[in-house]
Amino acid sequence: MTNTWLITNVRPHAGPRADGCVDVSIAAGRIAAIGPNLPREPGVTVEDGAGALLLPGFVEGHTHLDKTLWGMDWYRNEVGPKLTDRIENERRYRAESGHDAGAQSLALARAFLQAGTTRLRTHVDIDTDAGLRYLDGVLATRDALRDVLDMQIVAFPQSGVLRRPGTDALLARALQAGADVLGALDPALIDGDPVASLNLSFELAQRYDKPIDIHLHEPGELGAFTLGLLLDRVEALGMQGRVVVSHAFCLGALPEPARDALLERLADLRVALLTTAPSSTPVPPLKACLQRGVTLFGGNDGIRDTWTPYGSPDMLERAMLIAMRYGLRRDDDLALAFDCVSSVAAHACGFSEYGLHQGARADLVLVAADTLAHALVARPPRKLVVAHGRIVARDGVCVEDLIEH
Template sequence: MPTTASDLPTTGLLITDVRLANGARVDVSIAAGRIAALGPDLPREPNLTVEDGAGALLLPGFVEGHTHLDKTSWGLPWYRNEVGPKLTDRIENERRWRAQSGHDAGQQSLALARAFMQAGTTRLRTHVDIDTAAGLRHLEGVLATRETLGDVLDMQIVAFPQSGVLGRPGTEALLGDALKAGADVLGALDPALIDGDPVASLDLTFDLAQRHAKPIDIHLHEPGEIGAFTLGLLLDRVAALGMQGQVVVSHAFCLGALPERERDALLERLAALRVALLTTAPPSTTVPPLKACLEKGVTLFGGNDGVRDTWTPYGSPDMLERAMLIAMRYGLRRDDDLAIAFDCVSTAAAQACGFADYGLHAGARADLVLVDADTVAHALVARPPRKLVVSHGRIVARSGTHASH
């Protein structure tokens, strides 16, 4: 039988005999939702629930840095994808399908969020479409999911204008309404190629973010020199408005196609302004260079993007799989390099998204995953079932089975 959160006493939890990434065998004591102590042979207090880790590898809860819970068809009949090749084809096709099918963002986001939790994700950033046709309907569904899972899953919501802002009057006002309604982050999309005016588009985005005191996460698919130009304009505004550490650039394909000198100059500016980069590590386009980002001090983290939706049949709520795909895309084979890929869906993602109190140390929030694997590299490659998932100090999944939520 699965253990539910209500099965656990409020007095605390002790997980015994688990292994850290460095091979040390420890126990983990949890109280009030946080790691109280981590070390060998911790005392078995009578008021603690004891779980035998049986030598499993201990990992921090995973972080999904970029997904679209509101779009997914997870658990629904197979969607037959016959969409055209252009970005605008995908946008229009999705809007049409969601309207015609009665797609329920609340129901679907809840199904996929639960699947993420079952696989070990305890913190998640999701982009939600804000659209003049649908209004705030998709946001309302995802807000309901966040409320339902709020005691065991941290969810940041990005108000995302999937069709851009300038070409659809009324979108700016809707984005403001979304931020007032509970969205945590302001999204944006391709200021040059979708909005057609990168200066006006970025000015609008940064003004709106400043008025609502929200950070920004922008989709930047623009290639090569066009993307570099847009990125430069964005960095100018980060510097001028003092928004260091409050901006994420998602995808940033242009950084994988620029001459090294131009690329490195942008990476140095990104690092100085603490602007993080998100990659889904797609196999079919250029990506920001992982090692160069690390050398320059740029935070690069990972996410799935869409999971099983009208844009793509691919994706999985298993962040170990996403880390493996990141490693494969960047040609990582050494164990220490695979640990970097895992960092993209754990520590680096938590840092970039601003999820506080993360990690495996006393005082951190107790978000833990136990797997039968020898090392972190082994866990990425084998992706074994999750023996135990703990979030906010509560057992939320055991042996791949959800607790009740």
């Protein structure tokens, strides 16, 4: 594929020509022009879109590439019901099996690319037993795919920052080694001291000038209390727009007045929420968030690991699950679910130059579907996936020579 080329005869999923066909001119990895009947310059490669639906590359807002067992033999899950059971079971399995975070993260990242994801945020365990071994593996994957996949790495303390001495020093090393974001976990339930835990996390984030993405599983009033403490620090330290709260189950279980007061603060401080839209756990209310200007986006969480047999690198599937969890049925409401794994996710994670417009990076997906809603429900094989202006998958199969280094 040449550096300048043209995709013809595609239908944008939104906009004034949603019902008509356009062409997309790509040059130097960017969208040079988009519109009907673009000129065919001599010598320029032309790819016929054959009337396919044109989508932007998908965004995975929250996954754990380092943990996955993708492509491996089936893992028999007999873990106990508590969060700490899952944490300790995973630590034991990874230590005993020699789980290779580099090879496994590469396998799942390639599967994401094949299904149309071109930007991705992954949490990586920083562990006092394994040190930075898992981070090193995912850093190698990020480097191997750097030309076709934008990957943000969150340095994630899976056991909290206080319970295992030395975790804070390892997190500092991880941020220096290339992690983009500081992670955190349940300051009250896991660390047992939300004030000390949050103080340590925010001090680290400020010292290394990194944003924060915190897992907050804490339920009801306890979660609301922790969330309030977190928002106090965002406000006091001027970290507006630099914090994501993942899961935030408490917001799905609070009385509306208490919930809405927190939503108002979240919107005012530009703190975004990430949901995986689990089927059996309270979730932040999508439409209440939209009404108040709170950014809510989506992700898978773990995919085929010791925690869960579920998950898929297909973000159209995740968008459909988000739509189902929130009871979305109208075509325009299904578009809101797609926003959670595309434009809203890109904004929340800070991925720039995103979208289907002139000057945006050329991250494109073609599918055989009538409409966006149809694409989410049917999830057809990707006819073409373009990342950074290069074809990386065709008819559901990776183009090997473009992502091997």
